[in-house]
Amino acid sequence: MIAAAAVTGGFGLLIGSFLNVVIFRVPAGRSIVRPPSSCGGCGVRIRPFDNVPVLSWLLLRGRCRACSAPISPRYPLIELLTGIVFAAVALRFAPWEALEPPSLAAIGAVAETLAFAALAAVGIALAWIDIDTQRLPDAIVLPSYAAVGLLLTAAAAATGEWGSLLRAAAGAGILLIAYFAMAFAYPAGMGLGDVKLAGLLGMALGWLGWGELAVGGFGAFLLGGAFALVLVALGRAGRGSGIPFGPWMLLAAAVAVFAGVPIWHGYLHLVGLG
Structure with a gap:
């Protein structure tokens, strides 16, 4: 491995x-x-x-x-x-242990791996572009919907995990609507590039589970807000300073992918629901 x-x-x-x-x-x-x-x-x-x-x-x-x-x-x-x-x-x-002999489950897991590798590559590029230009180009974000969506569909077709695919579509819709509402309410604080990226991340996190979706969706504001507070405390930014939000969305999504389940279960336990 x-x-x-x-x-x-x-x-x-x-x-x-x-x-x-x-x-x-x-x-x-x-x-x-x-x-x-x-x-x-x-x-x-x-x-x-x-x-x-x-x-x-x-x-x-x-x-x-x-x-x-x-x-x-x-x-x-x-x-x-x-x-x-x-x-x-x-x-x-x-699924390294399942590649020989090949099976539908292994094919599905390979498709899932490719989907998240593609998302990782796109995320690294978008994070740096947003830092440089405070833009999240449609030329990268929009084709990524098709690439990640097709790979997750292939994974669902191979494994029969249609419920995961439906949850992925729901995750995309939930974050799209939530981010659009925030951008509409406060256009100076969030751009449409963030809204479009939110749908892409919601698709991937929704595929993994509701807990991952919640951790990735909320974590972006927690990480971005903490960073902004540090900048303000150091005198490096003021209330009107523009801070790229895309990198924090992507970092929170990465945290959710690799540690979303224990974080979510820990939160539920903390509030007495676990």
């Missing part, structure tokens, strides 16, 4: 390298395919052996081979983060 997760993490490093392109080009309205990646300082095309995730940055000591311009450490950080998250998703979902 560990070896398989390591392989998945290695694949995540490659996806992370691609996400660097997405994060830089999509907000600018540029193609993510052409032209090939090049140095921002001298314009020289980056050669394949200088584009190996994390390793190339270390070997080049964070500088362009052609002009010695500094290369931001953010690039290997995103690659490494994506690799770690992919490995974690594999450990959380992948």
